[in-house]
Amino acid sequence: MTFSILAIDGNGAVGMAVTSSSPAVAARCIHLRAGVGGAASQNVTDPRLGVELLDALETGIGARAALDGVVRKRQLIEYRQLTALGLNGESATFSGAETLGVHHDRTGSGVVAAGNMLSGTEVIDALIEAFESSTGELEERLLSALAAGLEAGGEAGPVHSAGLAVVRTVPWRETDLRVDWSEKPIAELRELLKVWLPQRDDYVARGLNPAAAPSYGVPGDE
Template identity: 35%
Template structure:
């Protein structure tokens, strides 16, 4: 009887202990990846790459996609991340960037919310901005490059990236980051800065030649992500000498 009474009291105590309040979680992030990016090919080396900055956590896990000898893709705005790998597959099958864009937009009911830049291994390019992307939004493209952005400070941001690309020299990663700096100098993402990334691929360019990831750097959450990305790129050069 005493054991039964003790067990009953213990059970009651467990029931009566108030439950700790659940921790308050931050609000869900806006799924719109407001950002600006450059997709490009180095005509001297054949390297392909993407650089991007956004007022968004971890933009490097969403926007940049590239495969050596195939092409590079930046998928953003109300980003459909399947556009990255699917775009690369279509390029690998021999489709031109314009045909790839048609295939991607034609099979997506929300295509007008998307933004994408595509460059292939021959330097062909295309940039698309859906009509429902938030202002300022737009893009430009030419041989070996595509630049685009949405929710930008104004219409000077994208031309600044283009001008930087056309006038810069040096290795592809440096030129891509320089384009981000030029965009930010014109106001960049009007919501601010948070994350940035640069991805450059070349055949057997990765560690010990096992993959094509020559440069794959990300700044996930930083008050000055482009500056930090530039610092990391210098560290990368120290670890991976640039002998050709």
């Protein structure tokens, strides 16, 4: 049903890329907080768990303790698949006993990935290995990893939605791109990123100081 990758760049950014056979997967599964880290809540998704994981990470207890605390106090946790990642690179995973189909999770250096209803466990290995061998902006690396997972077999069936988000120093998502229903969501997400990435920093500047920010470069903008 879903596979995702959550990673840091070592310079304060944390981001996540996710894809699924269900619609609008990014709306439910991506949880990021600037200066804190990230979390994924997937499988039979409860978005509240992502928020709880970020709240726990913000206390400074670390990814493993944060995830263990959320798992211990939640009913129906056996239906959930969770990942957590702090800005220090510590990560943790949980796949409940009712996680759907072939499922797998894996941690790496500043990266964690998980998936369910997969064509095979090698999909998650491909995500981690593609990220660790990649270069460039965090957004580009996350999307390359997601594409590698699809190339390795992806889900047991076709994927139809995908999303990519990254936070850095400001308290909003500097990048937040979604393809909510498509026959080729990852390819379309890549096209969106090509349009977005050259403009990303300008939109942050406009939010912080409109008077000193770059022009919009659209008709009527002087």
